Amino acid sequence: MERKQSSKYLFILVSFLLWFPHFIYVPILSPYMESIGGRYTFIGIVLSSYGLVQLLCRLPIGIFSDLMKFRKPFIIFGMFASFLSCMIYLMTDHLWMILLARSLAGIAASSWVAFSVLYPTYYNDKEVHKAMGSISFVVVLAQFLGMSFSGYIVDEWGWKAPFVIGVVFSLIGLILSFFITERKDAIAKEPLKVKDLVVVIKEPSLLKISLLSILAHSIIFSTMFGFTSNYALEIGFSPSQLTWIVFAFMIPHAIATLFMGSVLVPRLGEWRSLKLAFLFSSLSTILIPFVGSKSMFLVVQGLNGFFLGLIFPLLLGLSIEKIAKDKRATAMGAYQALYAIGIFVGPFFTGIFNSSFGIQAGFYFVGFLGLVATLLVVVWSRSKEKRYSSKEALWKKEQNRKMHG
Numbered sequence: 001m002e003r004k005q006s007s008k009y010l011f012i013l014v015s016f017l018l019w020f021p022h023f024i025y026v027p028i029l030s031p032y033m034e035s036i037g038g039r040y041t042f043i044g045i046v047l048s049s050y051g052l053v054q055l056l057c058r059l060p061i062g063i064f065s066d067l068m069k070f071r072k073p074f075i076i077f078g079m080f081a082s083f084l085s086c087m088i089y090l091m092t093d094h095l096w097m098i099l100l101a102r103s104l105a106g107i108a109a110s111s112w113v114a115f116s117v118l119y120p121t122y123y124n125d126k127e128v129h130k131a132m133g134s135i136s137f138v139v140v141l142a143q144f145l146g147m148s149f150s151g152y153i154v155d156e157w158g159w160k161a162p163f164v165i166g167v168v169f170s171l172i173g174l175i176l177s178f179f180i181t182e183r184k185d186a187i188a189k190e191p192l193k194v195k196d197l198v199v200v201i202k203e204p205s206l207l208k209i210s211l212l213s214i215l216a217h218s219i220i221f222s223t224m225f226g227f228t229s230n231y232a233l234e235i236g237f238s239p240s241q242l243t244w245i246v247f248a249f250m251i252p253h254a255i256a257t258l259f260m261g262s263v264l265v266p267r268l269g270e271w272r273s274l275k276l277a278f279l280f281s282s283l284s285t286i287l288i289p290f291v292g293s294k295s296m297f298l299v300v301q302g303l304n305g306f307f308l309g310l311i312f313p314l315l316l317g318l319s320i321e322k323i324a325k326d327k328r329a330t331a332m333g334a335y336q337a338l339y340a341i342g343i344f345v346g347p348f349f350t351g352i353f354n355s356s357f358g359i360q361a362g363f364y365f366v367g368f369l370g371l372v373a374t375l376l377v378v379v380w381s382r383s384k385e386k387r388y389s390s391k392e393a394l395w396k397k398e399q400n401r402k403m404h405g
Contacts, residue, residue: 044351062333078111282370
């Protein structure tokens with residue numbers, strides 16, 4: 001039992017060290033590129049490359065992981081890509097090399113498929129949502145701690161300082177990843193068949209959840225992980241004060257990941273929770289360009305952080321809930337590859353909108369995407385309720401027939 005607990009803790013630490021090095025520079029990446037001559041369109045391309053690489057890599061990693069029946073080699077590979085990415089950021093300030101570094105960060109993020117399938121094997125089958133909630137919290141914690149101090153670090157030691165820290169932490173993560181344990185009996189040894197892959201990828205519930213995740217990732221990677229810092233600097237925040245924005249967004253974001261599984265879903269259900277979260281997140285995003293004062297800007301960031309924090313663990317758990325255990329890495333790979341479309345498309349088009357119509361236009365664009373997601377949740381939840389009602393009616397009819405038969 002103690003060994004299982006220590007394995008969990010080591011895994012959580014390595015998971016933290018995958019994400020922390022890449023979130024320590026997220027709030028300053030766009031302003032940094034702008035300071036060395038990058039235009040909004042090119043900045044959008046760099047930010048979107050992170051998603052494009054994941055779109056191309058996540059499903060293959062999931063498939064090969066299921067075929068090999070091992071996750072650990074992919075985790076080590078991801079940690080190495082993370083270390084290499086941070087090294088390139090540190091060694092050069094050429095815009096095209098920054099594009100390469102961000103693409104390598106996308107490869108590192110793609111290995112999350114293996115992480116998010118291996119971690120639930122430390123739990124029993126009924127605790128999938130608990131496992132996903134706790135590992136989502138680790139990601140949010142890494143985001144929060146990394147992003148909290150980046151503005152202050154840049155103010156004190158310059159633009160390159162976050163990349164130095166990223167190199168150190170990613171190297172530690174790479175070394176520790178060799179000591180992760182993986183039970184050989186965690187996955188059944190039945191060979192994976194092509195028709196099984198097609199069935200998994202065509203699963204209607206997986207495709208619906210993936211589309212919602214595309215829209216959610218478009219929002220967060222175009223705002224907090226994209227252009228929010230640029231807009232904050234425009235309305236009077238200094239680089240060191242970006243820390244305030246991170247705190248305002250990430251603390252509610254982290255609380256929401258824990259609040260979701262224990263409070264909200266048991267009371268409202270999964271689909272109603274999603275509907276409310278998407279609606280209020282989209283409204284918070286649309287409000288950003290109307291805010292001129294620092295205090296109100298922080299309030300809006302807090303609201304957006306909380307509601308987006310509800311969405312991601314909900315979608316993560318729903319994505320593999322109906323999938324057989326030995327096909328889950330493929331399902332997770334498909335899910336994460338599909339939502340990477342949002343990480344790519346969101347910043348890419350937001351950069352174009354910002355260049356063409358001003359930075360406010362990008363917030364209107366992604367806010368509209370949130371409203372589209374809300375509408376989809378309403379439609380799909382109603383169709384689900386109708387199916388449930390019709391099944392219940394058929395069951396009652398069958399019971400009456402048997403009783404009077």
